[in-house]
Amino acid sequence: MGFEFVALSLPPMVIGTLAAIACALPGNFLLLRRQSLIGDAISHVVLPGIVVAFLLTGVISTLPMMLGAAGAALVAVLAIEAIRRFGRVEPGAAMGVVFTAMFAGGVLLLEQSDTSSVHLDVEHALYGNLESLIWLDAVGWASLVDPSALSLLPPELFRMAGVTVLVAAVVALFWRPFVLATFDEGFARSLGLPTGLIGLAIATLAALAAVAAFDAVGSIIVIAMFICPPAAARMMTDRLGAQVAWSLGFATLSAVLGYVMAGYGPLWLGRTDAVSAAGMIATVSGAVLLLATLLGPHRKHP
Amino acid sequence: MIWQALTLQLGYNAALVALGSAALGIAAGAVGGFLYLRKRSLVSDAISHATLPGLALAFMVMVALGGEGRFLPGLMLGSALSAGIGLWLVGRMTARTRLPQDAAIGAILSTFFGAGIVLLTIVQTMQAGRQAGLEGFLLGSTAGMLRADALIIAAGGAAVLAAVLALRRPLLMVAFDEGYAQVNGIGVARMDAALMALVLAVTVVGLKIVGLILIVALLIIPAVAARFWSERALHVVMLSGLFGGLAGYGGAALSATAPALPTGPIVVLLGFALFAVSLLVAPSRGLLAAALRHRRLQSRVHLRQGLLALSRGEPVYEAMTRRMLRRAGLTRPDGQPTEAGRAETARIRLDEARWQALRRSDTLTDLSSRDDGLTLIDSVLTADQLAALDTTLAPRGAT
Numbered sequence: 001m002g003f004e005f006v007a008l009s010l011p012p013m014v015i016g017t018l019a020a021i022a023c024a025l026p027g028n029f030l031l032l033r034r035q036s037l038i039g040d041a042i043s044h045v046v047l048p049g050i051v052v053a054f055l056l057t058g059v060i061s062t063l064p065m066m067l068g069a070a071g072a073a074l075v076a077v078l079a080i081e082a083i084r085r086f087g088r089v090e091p092g093a094a095m096g097v098v099f100t101a102m103f104a105g106g107v108l109l110l111e112q113s114d115t116s117s118v119h120l121d122v123e124h125a126l127y128g129n130l131e132s133l134i135w136l137d138a139v140g141w142a143s144l145v146d147p148s149a150l151s152l153l154p155p156e157l158f159r160m161a162g163v164t165v166l167v168a169a170v171v172a173l174f175w176r177p178f179v180l181a182t183f184d185e186g187f188a189r190s191l192g193l194p195t196g197l198i199g200l201a202i203a204t205l206a207a208l209a210a211v212a213a214f215d216a217v218g219s220i221i222v223i224a225m226f227i228c229p230p231a232a233a234r235m236m237t238d239r240l241g242a243q244v245a246w247s248l249g250f251a252t253l254s255a256v257l258g259y260v261m262a263g264y265g266p267l268w269l270g271r272t273d274a275v276s277a278a279g280m281i282a283t284v285s286g287a288v289l290l291l292a293t294l295l296g297p298h299r300k301h302p
Numbered sequence: 303m304i305w306q307a308l309t310l311q312l313g314y315n316a317a318l319v320a321l322g323s324a325a326l327g328i329a330a331g332a333v334g335g336f337l338y339l340r341k342r343s344l345v346s347d348a349i350s351h352a353t354l355p356g357l358a359l360a361f362m363v364m365v366a367l368g369g370e371g372r373f374l375p376g377l378m379l380g381s382a383l384s385a386g387i388g389l390w391l392v393g394r395m396t397a398r399t400r401l402p403q404d405a406a407i408g409a410i411l412s413t414f415f416g417a418g419i420v421l422l423t424i425v426q427t428m429q430a431g432r433q434a435g436l437e438g439f440l441l442g443s444t445a446g447m448l449r450a451d452a453l454i455i456a457a458g459g460a461a462v463l464a465a466v467l468a469l470r471r472p473l474l475m476v477a478f479d480e481g482y483a484q485v486n487g488i489g490v491a492r493m494d495a496a497l498m499a500l501v502l503a504v505t506v507v508g509l510k511i512v513g514l515i516l517i518v519a520l521l522i523i524p525a526v527a528a529r530f531w532s533e534r535a536l537h538v539v540m541l542s543g544l545f546g547g548l549a550g551y552g553g554a555a556l557s558a559t560a561p562a563l564p565t566g567p568i569v570v571l572l573g574f575a576l577f578a579v580s581l582l583v584a585p586s587r588g589l590l591a592a593a594l595r596h597r598r599l600q601s602r603v604h605l606r607q608g609l610l611a612l613s614r615g616e617p618v619y620e621a622m623t624r625r626m627l628r629r630a631g632l633t634r635p636d637g638q639p640t641e642a643g644r645a646e647t648a649r650i651r652l653d654e655a656r657w658q659a660l661r662r663s664d665t666l667t668d669l670s671s672r673d674d675g676l677t678l679i680d681s682v683l684t685a686d687q688l689a690a691l692d693t694t695l696a697p698r699g700a701t
Contacts, residue, residue: 036405093343100519104570224412273427282416
């Protein structure tokens with residue numbers, strides 16, 4: 001049990017949890033600002049970004065793909081804003097136009113170019129490949145204190161950890177302005193806070209988390225974690241600090257429980273093959289939200 | 303090849319699919335038009351993603367019962383059921399809890415899609431080979447479609463279109479004015495439910511062609527594009543149907559010409575091209591029209607201000623104003639007014655003096671709010687009023 005768990009299950013579980021936390025954290029602000037679907041939009045437009053990056057560089061490597069994804073997210077944000085403002089289109093519809101068109105463009109590019117030699121396809125983009133992020137150099141729990149084995153952990157783990165720490169640090173550092181600008185934009189502006197800039201900062205933070213998490217775990221987890229844990233947390237409390245804490249708890253619970261259920265659940269039920277961990281994590285987060293909407297102490301309209 | 307595809311000469315099945323896709327596109331466009339006017343566009347995103355678990359479950363149930371797992375009507379029924387449940391949950395969540403609608407949409411979308419992916423991985427490990435094709439519902443595929451499936455899609459598209467036509471009056475009334483519809487005895491809640499049922503029908507019929515990730519585009523993009531061309535609800539809906547039909551027909555026909563052209567993305571990109579053209583060239587709401595309007599206003603302001611400065615004998619400092627005066631033939635290169643320029647200057651000066659007189663006058667002073675610095679007073683007053691006003695001007699001489 002020890003070896004198998006540490007080598008095959010621990011790294012993806014930790015990466016999944018980090019991705020869930022990195023997305024749920026800005027998700028709290030997006031929820032209150034009624035921008036929850038930004039996560040949905042970003043995770044769709046990431047596809048053309050990485051395809052273009054691949055076509056330009058010809059290799060599958062992380063840095064150009066992350067840059068491509070970030071560039072695509074930027075293009076999408078600008079396009080949505082331009083269509084909304086110049087075309088006087090309502091924001092939801094403007095978003096729908098841009099992300100579907102960019103996703104379609106990405107799929108078409110992917111089908112037209114020769115990517116058969118490399119691991120790049122739509123399915124991978126949608127539900128990632130959490131199960132493949134294994135740590136073959138581990139020999140058991142002792143490897144956790146063995147520096148040479150630790151250095152061979154999947155690189156996604158370090159990247160995801162770095163982004164999670166960065167997101168958490170920014171949220172902690174700018175907590176007060178973020179909260180003020182989210183709850184009462186007028187009041188925040190009267191205090192001299194740059195509310196437009198703060199809104200942009202929150203969206204950027206979300207995009208950063210989404211792009212990093214997308215690379216590691218695929219878009220389903222990204223969309224689910226932006227919304228479900230914060231929404232469930234909103235049913236539990238009226239205070240934002242407590243809401244963030246609840247949401248992080250729910251995100252961790254969903255990632256761990258989802259991964260365990262996907263990896264071991266079918267075995268317990270007598271089947272031989274594991275099911276999609278990304279899909280199961282999203283499903284568990286939805287189940288948590290369902291329970292919270294039925295039982296949460298603060299579920300009703302105030 | 304492309305010409306053959308567009309004229310339906312690539313075989314009976316391809317023609318059937320193209321026609322079905324056109325009918326679906328028209329229906330989706332029209333339904334999307336109503337949806338957009340009701341500001342509910344993104345609900346369709348939740349509906350379409352929520353079809354996946356039902357699709358996979360229907361496949362599993364049909365296989366377990368010993369039937370053919372890919373039987374399209376069964377798959378459509380399953381996806382309609384799970385999308386219906388998702389839609390119901392979005393409604394309940396928005397009404398019963400304090401979650402905003404966008405959060406409810408995102409939650410249902412991601413959870414159902416995640417559950418669908420889980421079920422899909424189970425399907426993939428069932429008897430190998432027979433499940434091939436369920437992934438095709440993600441992005442749509444028309445390659446190698448069975449004759450029976452093509453017939454079902456063509457009939458389904460036509461049926462949804464007929465339903466939209468039958469319901470067009472009450473839907474239009476609700477989209478146009480809720481209160482007015484209520485007074486006319488139309489249940490707004492009932493029509494909204496009918497609209498959602500139509501969205502669901504479009505989604506289920508379109509699954510096989512456009513795929514569940516992109517079907518939402520067929521419900522949003524044509525409507526947004528159509529909105530640029532008209533301020534009238536009926537026209538928006540009709541035009542949206544036309545755009546959707548063009549995208550659906552063109553997409554299905556084009557994708558039949560090459561294996562690497564998946565139907566869904568082509569349909570969406572054609573729709574987006576129609577949108578981009580609309581955004582640019584639509585009269586009044588389009589970008590070009592807006593730019594022209596801006597340019598005209600700019601030139602009026604600059605000319606007027608320049609002429610006012612000239613009338614007072616002051617030099618014009620603004621470079622742009624100087625350029626515009628020159629180009630209009632009102633000034634010479636040295637900045638002095640030409641013959642035409644002097645005539646214009648006098649006219650503007652008289653206009654300005656008349657506005658000042660109007661402000662002083664007892665009877666006409668109310669009209670002073672019409673003075674925006676651009677409107678000529680002749681367009682506000684009658685000839686008689688002008689003549690009366692001019693009598694008060696005379697004694698003051700040159701100002």
